Amino acid sequence: MKVNKVCCIGAGYVGGPTMAVIALKCPDIEVTVVDVSKERIDAWNGPFDQLPVYEPGLKEVVEESRGRNLFFSTDIDLAIDRSQMVFMAVNTPTKKDGEGAGMAADLKYVEACAKNIARVSKTNKIVIEKSTLPVRTAEKIKEILLKYGRKDVNFEILSNPEFLAEGTAIKDLFKSDRVLIGGETSESGQKAVKALLDIYARWIPLEKILTTNVWSSELAKLASNAMLAQRISSINSLSALCEETGADIDELSEAIGMDHRIGPEFLKTSVGFGGSCFQKDLLNLVYLCQFYGLDQVANYWHQVIKINDYQKNRFVQKIIDGFGGNIKNKTITILGWAFKANTNDTRESPAINVTNNLLEAGAKIIIYDPLVKKDRIRMDLKHLWKSLSLPEQEIKKRNSLVTIVKDHKSALNHSKAIAILTEWEEFKHFKWDAISKVSKVFDGRKIIKKNDLNTDSIYSIGV
Ligand code: NAD
Numbered sequence: 001m002k003v004n005k006v007c008c009i010g011a012g013y014v015g016g017p018t019m020a021v022i023a024l025k026c027p028d029i030e031v032t033v034v035d036v037s038k039e040r041i042d043a044w045n046g047p048f049d050q051l052p053v054y055e056p057g058l059k060e061v062v063e064e065s066r067g068r069n070l071f072f073s074t075d076i077d078l079a080i081d082r083s084q085m086v087f088m089a090v091n092t093p094t095k096k097d098g099e100g101a102g103m104a105a106d107l108k109y110v111e112a113c114a115k116n117i118a119r120v121s122k123t124n125k126i127v128i129e130k131s132t133l134p135v136r137t138a139e140k141i142k143e144i145l146l147k148y149g150r151k152d153v154n155f156e157i158l159s160n161p162e163f164l165a166e167g168t169a170i171k172d173l174f175k176s177d178r179v180l181i182g183g184e185t186s187e188s189g190q191k192a193v194k195a196l197l198d199i200y201a202r203w204i205p206l207e208k209i210l211t212t213n214v215w216s217s218e219l220a221k222l223a224s225n226a227m228l229a230q231r232i233s234s235i236n237s238l239s240a241l242c243e244e245t246g247a248d249i250d251e252l253s254e255a256i257g258m259d260h261r262i263g264p265e266f267l268k269t270s271v272g273f274g275g276s277c278f279q280k281d282l283l284n285l286v287y288l289c290q291f292y293g294l295d296q297v298a299n300y301w302h303q304v305i306k307i308n309d310y311q312k313n314r315f316v317q318k319i320i321d322g323f324g325g326n327i328k329n330k331t332i333t334i335l336g337w338a339f340k341a342n343t344n345d346t347r348e349s350p351a352i353n354v355t356n357n358l359l360e361a362g363a364k365i366i367i368y369d370p371l372v373k374k375d376r377i378r379m380d381l382k383h384l385w386k387s388l389s390l391p392e393q394e395i396k397k398r399n400s401l402v403t404i405v406k407d408h409k410s411a412l413n414h415s416k417a418i419a420i421l422t423e424w425e426e427f428k429h430f431k432w433d434a435i436s437k438v439s440k441v442f443d444g445r446k447i448i449k450k451n452d453l454n455t456d457s458i459y460s461i462g463v
């Protein structure tokens with residue numbers, strides 16, 4: 001099957017970068033990325049240095065293809081109608097209400113996409129699950145397509161989960177460890193697999209493209225994220241033991257990671273993992289295990305999240321202890337709001353919870369992040385306060401105790417204590433000795449060297 005037009009529903013952190021790379025690598029394929037959010041589409045069509053997703057290298061990729069064979073649009077129906085392949089890269093957050101609330105993935109956006117595809121399609125389509133989904137979601141999508149679609153239109157559903165990490169998305173897409181394509185074993189299913197494989201094969205070596213059945217592919221994505229998160233929780237749990245025993249967590253990670261059976265990646269201790277996916281995908285996995293009656297398995301994976309919460313709370317407690325048990329009216333500067341360096345994404349960032357817990361204990365907070373905008377930070381906090389059902393008056397009070405500054409000098413000159421929450425490169429190169437006021441440092445990313453500072457009061461996680 002010759003594919004020359006594809007579209008992607010969802011112009012977010014996955015849809016935007018993945019489609020930009022497909023457009024770059026396949027100039028003969030017209031790629032249209034659509035979204036219900038006009039604001040997001042406008043931003044994708046706007047100035048190259050203000051794209052809605054910040055990723056190193058993304059600007060250059062979009063610059064080369066936009067207007068040539070890469071388009072961003074809100075006309076979802078037209079894009080579906082014209083395409084032979086439709087990717088679904090919409091969000092799949094944790095359910096807020098109904099059955100499985102707080103655990104299961106909310107499939108309402110995926111289901112809405114499936115209905116849209118069914119309603120609009122007049123010709124055969126290959127429908128591709130790019131979003132991270134519970135195992136056997138393809139079954140549900142097929143039901144919807146059959147129920148609402150035309151009888152003379154054939155839909156093939158493939159699972160093609162995305163493994164990119166934010167901050168390195170373009171690098172990851174150019175040189176993927178693997179591309180996974182799950183399809184049905186039927187002749188038409190295999191033809192669809194081949195059509196998608198032919199696209200990736202333009203730049204990914206064939207030995208890195210793995211084809212499996214649909215359910216393995218869906219589950220492999222959840223399991224990969226669970227395994228990555230599990231490594232972080234494992235090392236973070238050991239960071240607490242290091243602090244008690246005099247061992248150093250970095251030395252421990254290095255020693256463990258040199259075993260080629262373990263490997264060095266994802267063994268960097270932190271204040272806890274953040275990001276939009278690890279927690280939601282783990283919860284989703286736990287829910288699935290419970291659903292199938294596998295309570296022991298569910299408990300095992302749930303522990304990964306519990307250790308992550310423990311690590312965030314432990315960090316807050318270390319700060320309080322650093323002030324002799326009372327931080328009322330003390331000013332603490334939070335350095336870093338993004339959930340990791342090199343992204344403007346703040347979803348589930350540990351900084352949000354840490355800040356709130358410090359405010360709750362009476363502290364005043366100054367926040368500085370080199371990339372995250374002021375409004376985003378305020379919105380993150382308000383969102384958390386609303387979800388905790390705090391009264392309006394309390395929200396107002398906490399909000400008034402937060403100051404957001406635009407540069408690190410203002411951040412550091414107005415406070416004697418700093419807490420490092422994101423491992424931004426610039427934090428590693430501060431001229432600390434010029435900033436004499438800082439007397440207490442709480443390093444949640446273990447990026448500060450003792451000799452860099454005049455003070456002895458440095459708490460480094462895992463030491
Ligand atoms: P996102 O929130 O950044 O983007 C999703 C977009 O889908 C939004 O812009 C939203 O407006 C749009 N949308 C929702 N419903 C729609 C509909 N019915 N029609 C048109 N547009 C619609 O989400 P994301 O971070 O790109 O994640 C998307 C999926 O990819 C999730 O399932 C996530 O788990 C998975 N994933 C994310 C990453 C990552 O690094 N962010 C990596 C791998 C996989």
Ligand code: UGA
Nearest residue numbers: 162163164165166232266267268270273274275277339340
């Ligand atoms: C993660 C996975 O790495 C991707 O493969 C996956 O596609 C993606 O989730 C997803 O499904 O959304 P991402 O969340 O973007 O990617 O970023 P990571 O690099 O995995 O970092 C996640 C969190 O773990 C960050 O807060 C980071 O600071 C933390 N982390 C990471 C550590 O604390 N220690 C480490 O050693 C690595």
